[in-house]
Amino acid sequence: MASSIKSKPRKPSPTSRLLPLIDAKKIAQRMPGLAREIERDIKLRERPIAIVVLQGGFIFAADLLRSFSPRFEIDVAFVRCESYGTQTQSSGRVMLLQDIDPAIDLHGRTVLLIDDILDTGLTLKFLTEHLHRRGAARVHTCVLLCRSGRPAVPNTLCGFEIGSEFVVGYGLDYAGKYRHLPGLCVLDQSPPKRKRAVSR
Numbered sequence: 001m002a003s004s005i006k007s008k009p010r011k012p013s014p015t016s017r018l019l020p021l022i023d024a025k026k027i028a029q030r031m032p033g034l035a036r037e038i039e040r041d042i043k044l045r046e047r048p049i050a051i052v053v054l055q056g057g058f059i060f061a062a063d064l065l066r067s068f069s070p071r072f073e074i075d076v077a078f079v080r081c082e083s084y085g086t087q088t089q090s091s092g093r094v095m096l097l098q099d100i101d102p103a104i105d106l107h108g109r110t111v112l113l114i115d116d117i118l119d120t121g122l123t124l125k126f127l128t129e130h131l132h133r134r135g136a137a138r139v140h141t142c143v144l145l146c147r148s149g150r151p152a153v154p155n156t157l158c159g160f161e162i163g164s165e166f167v168v169g170y171g172l173d174y175a176g177k178y179r180h181l182p183g184l185c186v187l188d189q190s191p192p193k194r195k196r197a198v199s200r
């Protein structure tokens with residue numbers, strides 16, 4: 001199943017460079033605040049379950065989940081989606097590559113969807129609808145990043161607002177690369193400046 005919007009894929013450039021954007025320390029400092037907000041929004045009697053959106057959300061989810069208080073009992077499951085492929089712009093189609101374990105009964109449950117970035121919002125819209133179809137009563141979302149200027153999505157918490165730049169690191173990739181970087185970097189794809197020739 002796929003939702004679609006019009007978007008123009010951009011060709012990857014061979015001259016990409018990495019410019020630091022948010023370092024690992026700043027990301028770590030944001031985790032307790034996000035965790036406390038979630039603990040306020042979600043009641044334990046709702047039997048919450050965190051659903052981590054792979055692949056981009058795996059490092060963020062690992063840090064966020066470990067920031068919850070031990071009393072905040074939350075189950076964990078995974079789903080895998082793709083909308084970018086090897087491009088730096090959404091294809092406009094969200095593909096469900098791996099569904100949540102069918103043995104998990106979501107009826108009447110509160111879900112916390114954890115993803116890396118809210119860009120066009122298609123992925124989270126697609127997944128929210130999918131979760132409701134599987135019986136979830138409420139879906140909250142927590143993303144590490146969201147793009148400024150995009151309309152707010154209800155029940156969505158965001159770690160940091162960023163601009164339109166394409167970012168990698170801390171789980172986010174470009175064509176499968178850079179997920180392992182401890183902090184977030186902008187993938188600069190502008191052509192490198194020419195060195196001026198030195199005349200003697």
Ligand code: IMP
Binds near residue numbers: 115116119166
């Ligand atoms: P959306 O469906 O347009 O909101 O896109 C969300 C998905 O696109 C995220 O889960 C990411 O996998 C991917 N994405 C969007 N922007 C970036 C980026 O700047 N770097 C890496 N992945 C991105």
Ligand code: MG
Binds near residue numbers: 115
């Ligand atoms: Mg993703």
